[in-house]
Amino acid sequence: MTGGAGFIGSNFVLQCIAKGETVINLDLLTYAGNRANLIEADREACHIFAHGDICDAAFVGALLREHHPQAIVHFAAESHVDRSIADPGAFIRTNVQGTFTLLEQAKAYWLELSETEKRNFRFLHVSTDEVYGSLRPTDPAFCETTPYAPNSPYAASKASSDHLVRAYFHTYGLPTLTTNCSNNYGPFQFPEKLIPLVILNALEGKPLPVYGDGMNVRDWLYVGDHCSAIQTVLENGRPGETYNIGGNSERANLDVVHTICSLLDELRPNATIGDRRTLVQFVPDRPGHDRRYAIDASKVARELGWRPTVSFEEGLRRTVQWYLENAHWIENVRTGAYRDWIRQNYEERIAQ
Numbered sequence: 001m002t003g004g005a006g007f008i009g010s011n012f013v014l015q016c017i018a019k020g021e022t023v024i025n026l027d028l029l030t031y032a033g034n035r036a037n038l039i040e041a042d043r044e045a046c047h048i049f050a051h052g053d054i055c056d057a058a059f060v061g062a063l064l065r066e067h068h069p070q071a072i073v074h075f076a077a078e079s080h081v082d083r084s085i086a087d088p089g090a091f092i093r094t095n096v097q098g099t100f101t102l103l104e105q106a107k108a109y110w111l112e113l114s115e116t117e118k119r120n121f122r123f124l125h126v127s128t129d130e131v132y133g134s135l136r137p138t139d140p141a142f143c144e145t146t147p148y149a150p151n152s153p154y155a156a157s158k159a160s161s162d163h164l165v166r167a168y169f170h171t172y173g174l175p176t177l178t179t180n181c182s183n184n185y186g187p188f189q190f191p192e193k194l195i196p197l198v199i200l201n202a203l204e205g206k207p208l209p210v211y212g213d214g215m216n217v218r219d220w221l222y223v224g225d226h227c228s229a230i231q232t233v234l235e236n237g238r239p240g241e242t243y244n245i246g247g248n249s250e251r252a253n254l255d256v257v258h259t260i261c262s263l264l265d266e267l268r269p270n271a272t273i274g275d276r277r278t279l280v281q282f283v284p285d286r287p288g289h290d291r292r293y294a295i296d297a298s299k300v301a302r303e304l305g306w307r308p309t310v311s312f313e314e315g316l317r318r319t320v321q322w323y324l325e326n327a328h329w330i331e332n333v334r335t336g337a338y339r340d341w342i343r344q345n346y347e348e349r350i351a352q
C-alpha cells in the first residue's frame with residue numbers, strides 16, 4: 001500500500017494486521033504522514049515500512065520485486081482542499097504524476113507475474129466524491145455514472161488520477177478497482193481537516209472557524225467503515241469497476257461543529273470556556289467552495305453487500321473520545337509545519 005502513515009492509510013494498516021495480512025507500507029512522510037500513527041503496527045513483523053516517494057519509479061519498481069505483493073492499495077496523495085488552493089503544484093506532482101508512476105511500475109510488475117498471479121492481482125485506487133463537483137439541495141446523490149466535474153485543484157488532480165487508472169484497465173488490462181468515498185473522520189486524522197481542527201480548538205476555548213454561512217453539506221463516513229469497504233472491494237470487486245462509498249450521513253458544517261461542541265461540553269466541561277457553541281466564528285469562505293456532496297452507495301451494497309455500520313453520532317463520539325485520550329499524539333503533530341499552516345490559512349480570516 002501507499003500512504004499508510006496518513007489518516008485513512010494508518011487505519012487500514014491496523015485493519016490488515018488484525019486480519020493477519022502482511023503489509024508493505026510505502027510512504028514519503030510528508031507533513032501529513034506520521035510514524036506515530038504506526039506505533040502499534042510496528043510491533044508486528046507483518047508490517048514493513050518503506051520510506052519513499054511514489055514519484056520515484058526505480059524505488060517503486062525495486063520494492064515491488066523485493067516483496068512480490070498480490071495487490072496494491074493506493075492511498076498516497078496530497079489530500080487537503082485548502083492547501084490545493086494555496087499550492088496546487090504539489091497536488092499535480094503526487095496525485096497525477098505519482099499515480100502515473102505507480103501505474104507504470106505496477107503494470108511492468110504485473111506483466112512479469114504467472115498467469116494465475118496475474119488474474120488474481122488487483123490495483124485499488126482510493127479516490128474521492130469531490131471529483132463529481134457540487135450538488136444543489138434537491139439533486140440526487142452522486143452515483144458511479146455521475147459525470148466528473150471537479151472544482152478545486154485537489155478534486156481535479158484526483159479526477160486525473162481516476163482517469164489514468166481507468167485507462168490502464170481499458171488499454172493494458174491491469175486489474176484495477178476505484179473507490180470514490182465521502183468525507184472520512186475518526187482516529188489519526190491530521191487536525192487541518194474540519195472535525196479534528198474543531199475538536200482541538202474547542203477543547204482549548206479557541207475560535208471555531210466556519211467558512212461562509214456554515215450551510216455547506218458533506219456526507220460523513222467513519223474511517224473504520226471506509227476501511228472495511230476497501231477490503232470488501234479488494235476481495236470481491238469486479239476489475240475495471242468503480243464503487244462509491246458513503247456514510248448515509250449528510251450534515252451541514254454548522255451542525256457538525258455544534259455537535260462537537262455539545263460532546264465536549266458533556267465529556268470535558270470547562271467553566272471558563274462555558275458553552276462552546278459561542279466559540280463559532282464565521283470566516284470568509286473558501287474560494288470555489290462546493291455546496292453539497294452526497295453519495296449513493298447502493299452499487300457496493302447490492303453487488304458486494306457492504307454497508308456503513310457506524311452512525312454519525314456514534315462515530316463522532318468515538319472520535320472526540322479518541323482525541324481526548326491521545327494528548328501525546330496531538331502534541332506530536334503540532335509541529336512548526338502545522339503552526340505555519342494554521343497561521344497561513346486562518347490568521348487573516350479570523351482577523352476580518
Ligand code: NAD
Nearest residue numbers: 003005006007008028029030032033053054076077128184
Ligand atoms: P492524508 O493526507 O492523511 O495522508 C496521505 C499520506 O500520503 C501521508 O502519509 C503522506 O506522507 C503520503 N504521501 C503523500 N505524498 C506522497 C508521495 N509522493 N509518496 C508517498 N507517500 C506520499 O490523506 P488521507 O485523508 O488518509 O487520504 C488517503 C486517500 O484517501 C487520499 O488518496 C485521498 O485523496 C482519499 N480520500 C480521503 C478522504 C478524507 O476524507 N480524508 C475522502 C475521500 C478520499
Ligand code: TYD
Nearest residue numbers: 081183192193194195209210211216218253
Ligand atoms: P474539510 O475537512 O477540509 O474537507 P473537504 O473540503 O474535503 O470537504 O472541510 C469540510 C467542510 O468544512 C468543507 O465544507 C469546508 C468546511 N471547513 C470550515 O468551515 N472551516 C474549516 O476550518 C475547515 C478546515 C473546513
